[in-house]
Amino acid sequence: MSAQVVDHTDNQFWSDVQVAVPITKDIDFNMLGTLRVGRDFNRPVDERIGTGFTFRFGQHLQIAPNYLYIGTQPFRNRRVWESRLSLPVTLRFNVEKFRFSDRNLFERRIRNPGITSTRYRNRLQVEHPVGPSKWALSLFVADEVFYDWSIDRWVRNRFSVGGSKVFNKHFTQDVYYLRQNDGVSIPGDLNVIGTILRVKL
Numbered sequence: 001m002s003a004q005v006v007d008h009t010d011n012q013f014w015s016d017v018q019v020a021v022p023i024t025k026d027i028d029f030n031m032l033g034t035l036r037v038g039r040d041f042n043r044p045v046d047e048r049i050g051t052g053f054t055f056r057f058g059q060h061l062q063i064a065p066n067y068l069y070i071g072t073q074p075f076r077n078r079r080v081w082e083s084r085l086s087l088p089v090t091l092r093f094n095v096e097k098f099r100f101s102d103r104n105l106f107e108r109r110i111r112n113p114g115i116t117s118t119r120y121r122n123r124l125q126v127e128h129p130v131g132p133s134k135w136a137l138s139l140f141v142a143d144e145v146f147y148d149w150s151i152d153r154w155v156r157n158r159f160s161v162g163g164s165k166v167f168n169k170h171f172t173q174d175v176y177y178l179r180q181n182d183g184v185s186i187p188g189d190l191n192v193i194g195t196i197l198r199v200k201l
Contacts, residue, residue: 007075010187012038012045014178014194020054021201028054028200032066038074038187046072052086062090074187083110099127099138117150127164136166140176148184156182162194172198 014036020028030052038045052066070082088105105121123144130137140163146156162176174196182188 008187009189009191010038010045010074011040011191012036012193013041014192016194016196017199018196019199019201026056030054030064030066032068038190043073045074046070050084060092062092064088064090074185080114081112082114084108097128101125101127103144115150117148119149120147121145123158138164140164146182151184155184156180156188160194170200172200174198 014034017033019031021030022028032048032050032052034046034048035044036046037043048068048070050066050068052064054062054064056062065085065087068082068084068086070080070084072080072082074080084107086105086107088103090101090103092099092101094100101124103121103123103125105123107119107121109117109119111117121144123142125140125142127138127140130139139161141161142159144158144160145154146158147153148155158178158180160176160178162174164172164174166172174194176194176196178190178192178194180188180190180192182190
């Protein structure tokens with residue numbers, strides 16, 4: 001029997017839903033869900049569910065610890081379960097009409113099968129509103145790099161571009177294209193069309 005050939009590239013669709021329940025003016029309880037369809041948009045390859053909190057400190061600093069339970073099947077006959085603890089710290093500031101955000105994220109990954117590892121991720125994003133203010137539409141571009149301490153190297157880069165539409169105080173929708181380059185994971189090089197629905201109750 002011939003060995004299975006695994007492609008290092010894939011085309012995927014990512015769909016995220018984030019529900020925020022305000023506890024106080026500066027603290028939210030969050031519920032998180034994700035479905036990723038890959039193998040050239042043919043099969044689910046990643047499912048996630050989790051919870052967390054968002055703590056806001058003034059207008060510029062946000063800390064959002066969370067837990068995710070993740071099931072992946074990136075290619076045939078390969079399944080991995082993961083518990084992930086994440087601590088993202090985000091700084092935001094405005095320069096005229098541009099909004100900059102710098103997210104520094106530390107995550108602990110407990111995988112079965114697989115090794116337990118710790119990663120650092122840094123994402124810089126720039127947003128700019130377009131059209132009349134009543135549209136509440138912003139375009140954004142972002143780049144994120146990953147460092148994995150289990151192998152002591154920078155392992156991944158994600159570049160994304162997209163738009164964000166605020167419908168009202170309860171609903172915001174993001175649509176984006178993301179390109180991932182990764183020389184370690186399989187598949188590691190991804191073309192992604194993604195959506196994020198943010199709901200605030």
